[in-house]
Amino acid sequence: AQSVSQHNHHVILSEAASLELGCNYSYGGTVNLFWYVQYPGQHLQLLLKYFSGDPLVKGIKGFEAEFIKSKFSFNLRKPSVQWSDTAEYFCAVKAAGNNRKLIWGLGTSLAVNP
Amino acid sequence: NAGVTQTPKFQVLKTGQSMTLQCAQDMNHNSMYWYRQDPGMGLRLIYYSASEGTTDKGEVPNGYNVSRLNKREFSLRLESAAPSQTSVYFCASSELQGITGELFFGEGSRLTVL
Numbered sequence A: 001a002q003s004v005s006q007h008n009h010h011v012i013l014s015e016a017a018s019l020e021l022g023c024n025y026s027y028g029g030t031v032n033l034f035w036y037v038q039y040p041g042q043h044l045q046l047l048l049k050y051f052s053g054d055p056l057v058k059g060i061k062g063f064e065a066e067f068i069k070s071k072f073s074f075n076l077r078k079p080s081v082q083w084s085d086t087a088e089y090f091c092a093v094k095a096a097g098n099n100r101k102l103i104w105g106l107g108t109s110l111a112v113n114p
Numbered sequence B: 001n002a003g004v005t006q007t008p009k010f011q012v013l014k015t016g017q018s019m020t021l022q023c024a025q026d027m028n029h030n031s032m033y034w035y036r037q038d039p040g041m042g043l044r045l046i047y048y049s050a051s052e053g054t055t056d057k058g059e060v061p062n063g064y065n066v067s068r069l070n071k072r073e074f075s076l077r078l079e080s081a082a083p084s085q086t087s088v089y090f091c092a093s094s095e096l097q098g099i100t101g102e103l104f105f106g107e108g109s110r111l112t113v114l
Helices: none
Strands: A003-005 A010-014 A019-021 A024-026 A031-038 A044-050 A056-058 A064-068 A073-078 A087-095 A108-113 B004-007 B010-013 B019-025 B031-038 B042-049 B064-068 B074-078 B087-094 B109-113
Touching: A003 A087, A010 A019, A019 A108, A024 A073, A031 A064, A031 A073, A044 A056, A044 A064, A044 A073, A073 A087, B004 B087, B019 B031, B019 B087, B019 B109, B031 B064, B031 B074, B042 B064, B042 B074, B074 B087
Parallel strands: A010 A108, B010 B109
Antiparallel strands: A003 A024, A019 A073, A031 A044, A031 A087, A056 A064, A064 A073, A087 A108, B004 B019, B019 B074, B031 B042, B031 B087, B064 B074, B087 B109
8 A cells, every 4th residue: 555654753943954854655656746834723735746857846935855766755855944934744645647546644843943 | 716615614512413514616626525634643534526426435434424515515524523523624626536636725624522
């Protein structure tokens, strides 16, 4: 069965620190990959996604993620975090093709201290 | 556009009471979903509707029923609420079973069952 693993459950950083959140998945076929963000008290929204092409994907608010197929990974990065990045981050994976559901990681809670 | 709208945003129930969570989307999406979000457990799919007229069970369907009233609306019903159903419920929609894979979420409904 497919699964998604986010290694860091809680991360605390100071402003201007660099961020990397890990995401690994288990599925041998072609996948579509997503990072969603949930700011405190708000709904989830898409941060970035990868379907094909350049494995380095740039999203909103300065976030990027790199798909490394050989490692089954899709880690999220940001060079310099801000207090406003405090949120919960979810990695999700979908087997490519229609009629396939998203498989979610458990999420990583990020707190950025000013 | 309003996107995905859920009502109510907050609800307190006593054990055994019933209620219906309403969800409507105005993006002409074919697929709709109900998730629950619990601390440390990420997002779990309760039910989904791949297209108008169809509904299917997700990971945690017990204690819930759904109705895809039309293309826009997808409701979630708790027939006899239990404390274990205390959670935040999110409705989401996407193109036909996720052609792009991107889900659009409502703002959530926080349910407490006493």
